[in-house]
Amino acid sequence: MRASDLLKLAAGNLRRRRTRTVLTVLGVVIGTASIVVMVSLGLGMNRSLVKSFQDSGSLTMITITNYGDGMGSGKKSAPQLTDKTIDNFSKIPHVKGTSPSLGVYVTAKSGPYEATYNIIGVSQAYLRELKLASGSPPAPGEELSLVYGNQVLNSFHRGKNWMKSYTVDPEKETIFYSFPAPESSSASAGSGAASSPAGQSPGDSGASASSQPAPQKKFILKTAGIIEGGEDDYSQESNNCYTDIDSFKKLLKKIYKKDLVPSPARNKNGKPLRYYVYDEAYVFADHMDNVAAVQKEITDMGYSCYSNTEWLKQTQGTLRITQMVLGGIGAVSLLVAAIGIMNTMMMSIYERTKEIGVMKVLGCDMGDIRNMFLTESAMIGLLGGIAGIFLSFGISVIINFFTKKYGAEIMGFSGGGSLSLIPLWLSGFAILFATLVGMISGYIPSVRAMRLSPLAAIRNE
Amino acid sequence: MILGRFHEREGREVEPIIRVRDLYKIFHIGENEVYALNGLSFDVYQGEFIAIVGTSGSGKSTCLNMLAGLEKPSKGEIEIAGERIDRMNEGELVRFRRLNVGFIFQSYNLVASMNAVENVSLPLMFRGVPEEERLRESEKYLELMGIGDQRDHLPNQMSGGQQQRVGIARALVIEPKIIFADEPTGNLDSHTTEEVLALMQRIVRERNNTLIMVTHDPNIAAWSDRQLRVVDGKIVETVIQKESPIEKRIYEEKHDWPFVKTEALTSS
Numbered sequence: 171m172r173a174s175d176l177l178k179l180a181a182g183n184l185r186r187r188r189t190r191t192v193l194t195v196l197g198v199v200i201g202t203a204s205i206v207v208m209v210s211l212g213l214g215m216n217r218s219l220v221k222s223f224q225d226s227g228s229l230t231m232i233t234i235t236n237y238g239d240g241m242g243s244g245k246k247s248a249p250q251l252t253d254k255t256i257d258n259f260s261k262i263p264h265v266k267g268t269s270p271s272l273g274v275y276v277t278a279k280s281g282p283y284e285a286t287y288n289i290i291g292v293s294q295a296y297l298r299e300l301k302l303a304s305g306s307p308p309a310p311g312e313e314l315s316l317v318y319g320n321q322v323l324n325s326f327h328r329g330k331n332w333m334k335s336y337t338v339d340p341e342k343e344t345i346f347y348s349f350p351a352p353e354s355s356s357a358s359a360g361s362g363a364a365s366s367p368a369g370q371s372p373g374d375s376g377a378s379a380s381s382q383p384a385p386q387k388k389f390i391l392k393t394a395g396i397i398e399g400g401e402d403d404y405s406q407e408s409n410n411c412y413t414d415i416d417s418f419k420k421l422l423k424k425i426y427k428k429d430l431v432p433s434p435a436r437n438k439n440g441k442p443l444r445y446y447v448y449d450e451a452y453v454f455a456d457h458m459d460n461v462a463a464v465q466k467e468i469t470d471m472g473y474s475c476y477s478n479t480e481w482l483k484q485t486q487g488t489l490r491i492t493q494m495v496l497g498g499i500g501a502v503s504l505l506v507a508a509i510g511i512m513n514t515m516m517m518s519i520y521e522r523t524k525e526i527g528v529m530k531v532l533g534c535d536m537g538d539i540r541n542m543f544l545t546e547s548a549m550i551g552l553l554g555g556i557a558g559i560f561l562s563f564g565i566s567v568i569i570n571f572f573t574k575k576y577g578a579e580i581m582g583f584s585g586g587g588s589l590s591l592i593p594l595w596l597s598g599f600a601i602l603f604a605t606l607v608g609m610i611s612g613y614i615p616s617v618r619a620m621r622l623s624p625l626a627a628i629r630n631e
Numbered sequence: 632m633i634l635g636r637f638h639e640r641e642g643r644e645v646e647p648i649i650r651v652r653d654l655y656k657i658f659h660i661g662e663n664e665v666y667a668l669n670g671l672s673f674d675v676y677q678g679e680f681i682a683i684v685g686t687s688g689s690g691k692s693t694c695l696n697m698l699a700g701l702e703k704p705s706k707g708e709i710e711i712a713g714e715r716i717d718r719m720n721e722g723e724l725v726r727f728r729r730l731n732v733g734f735i736f737q738s739y740n741l742v743a744s745m746n747a748v749e750n751v752s753l754p755l756m757f758r759g760v761p762e763e764e765r766l767r768e769s770e771k772y773l774e775l776m777g778i779g780d781q782r783d784h785l786p787n788q789m790s791g792g793q794q795q796r797v798g799i800a801r802a803l804v805i806e807p808k809i810i811f812a813d814e815p816t817g818n819l820d821s822h823t824t825e826e827v828l829a830l831m832q833r834i835v836r837e838r839n840n841t842l843i844m845v846t847h848d849p850n851i852a853a854w855s856d857r858q859l860r861v862v863d864g865k866i867v868e869t870v871i872q873k874e875s876p877i878e879k880r881i882y883e884e885k886h887d888w889p890f891v892k893t894e895a896l897t898s899s
Contacts, residue, residue, distance in 0.1 A: 175756050186744050528740040531701065533729025534757040536722050624701045627740055628813060
């Protein structure tokens with residue numbers, strides 16, 4: 171028998187029992203729609219989750235930390251983060267770039283306004299990752315220039331009036347920078363002021379600066395650009411300034427001479443080290459999916475590190491359970507629909523016992539009889555699947571309308587994102603799945619039809 | 632190709648197309664064994680119109696069902712066109728019917744949702760004949776049955792006689808070697824019965840088809856070339872219509888009718 175004939179026969183039979191077909195299809199429609207809507211909610215949540223993580227920092231970045239060098243504490247401490255060890259990170263597979271992080275806490279003044287923040291020297295690899303609203307990242311070897319975090323420039327305020335902030339435009343207004351006073355080895359050893367690490371508290375550094383005999387030198391630094399984002403968009407980078415590390419090192423050398431940095435790491439004898447030791451370093455993986463592997467390598471090397479992706483994955487894991495529960499709820503209604511299909515097919519076969527018998531007497535192949543009923547139930551599934559997708563899109567639009575309108579207040583859901591998301595693959599998959607469910611639930615009835623005795627055709631009731 | 636596979640072999644020796652030997656069908660009802668068929672043996676020749684006559688419960692329908700491969704015999708051999716159908720499984724039987732057998736039912740058994748021409752073309756559809764070709768072929772047979780004007784009518788828009796003509800056309804459309812008819816006029820009034828029987832007899836003779844009909848009515852059986860009277864699962868009498876051309880030919884060639892002599896033989 172030809173496939174076209176099978177389809178025509180099946181369609182004809184469905185049309186013959188229109189009401190019953192419509193009702194059965196309706197079951198599949200509801201089943202499909204409930205699964206699709208549930209999954210779409212999960213997908214939408216996942217997307218907004220990823221988005222919110224992306225907004226707060228790069229998803230390929232791994233942050234390696236090594237604060238408090240446990241020297242003398244007896245514990246086996248992590249190896250220091252130096253230019254040399256950071257170089258080793260770049261040899262790990264899937265690592266695209268590395269960057270040390272050399273931060274100095276500075277005081278910035280513009281007219282009567284004042285602010286304090288970190289200037290962080292990072293590698294070109296890091297600077298390339300920054301998304302700038304204007305300007306371009308500082309090029310290597312050039313005169314030192316700054317990339318401002320999007321929340322830096324509006325953190326200025328007058329005197330001690332912390333409540334009222336003021337926004338500085340670095341293009342129009344001049345910002346004078348003063349660096350913390352060098353914590354010279356003799357001074358710190360004598361006065362015992364080393365207990366408070368300079369550069370961590372602006373008050374202290376101000377006080378010590380005023381006690382210094384030499385007046386502090388003020389610097390004017392060029393502006394390279396501003397990081398993307400509004401005043402309220404917090405991210406890892408929004409409160410810092412970034413610059414090329416090599417230019418930054420040059421400047422710091424001028425100020426701190428051999429100490430290199432305001433509060434250098436010291437050896438056992440309390441002498442400042444003559445090379446750079448970093449508190450933080452960054453490694454960029456070539457893809458989000460490789461972050462975990464790279465992170466493991468770094469941990470195995472004895473460093474402690476973290477990444478946004480790590481958090482994201484954990485949160486996604488929790489979300490997946492939610493998704494499964496939601497999908498399960500949807501699946502129950504599709505299961506009910508499948509039972510409905512089976513019931514309809516059983517009824518139909520019961521009614522058509524004689525017709526099936528006649529077909530067998532006339533020489534219709536057993537497989538063709540089975541396929542005829544399988545086609546019918548698959549069609550019910552297909553119709554239900556298609557209609558279900560349309561219904562899902564409708565429900566999705568309604569959900570998104572309400573979450574956009576009220577979601578921000580109720581759930582703290584950031585505006586713009588849709589809660590329900592139906593990608594093309596989900597639609598295709600749902601239709602395919604519904605058809606498959608139709609065929610599966612039609613299988614037993616159709617085999618039963620195939621096995622019916624042709625003698626039924628002979629009986630005369 | 633599929634159609635016209637079998638052509639009448641004029642002038643050749645007549646030979647049995649169906650050979651039945653020691654056919655038994657035993658039903659087990661509780662402790663008892665009921666012999667629906669109790670050792671049937673007969674031959675049917677190509678081109679013969681055979682009537683199996685008997686009262687209800689005589690085993691005539693069981694016999695037909697077995698010849699058509701709808702029921703399995705308990706014992707015995709059935710050979711049709713050189714194939715042992717008692718040894719076939721259900722799938723093979725279905726295939727055998729598709730290629731060799733036409734069937735006419737008492738209650739017509741047309742598919743209610745299909746019009747006349749679609750009903751006739753149903754067996755061709757099972758053979759995988761393309762729609763256009765099979766509808767063309769089916770229309771030819773509707774014309775042959777004299778109901779070409781009914782082609783677009785649904786079964787419930789036709790009279791019983793018309794429906795049975797559609798049924799006959801459906802049996803003929805595959806140009807089968809053998810046609811089985813189960814009380815084909817059982818639901819028709821006497822006038823229509825005459826018409827339909829005359830038509831069946833004419834077509835079978837013209838086309839040299841083999842037709843095996845089951846009936847309880849001796850008057851209807853009288854239309855056939857040869858009647859097999861069945862009582863309690865046995866052939867008790869064979870009635871040969873000696874004027875029928877095919878029977879004449881068989882006698883000329885064979886000089887007797889095998890298996891007929893052993894039974895009570897009367898001529899009408």
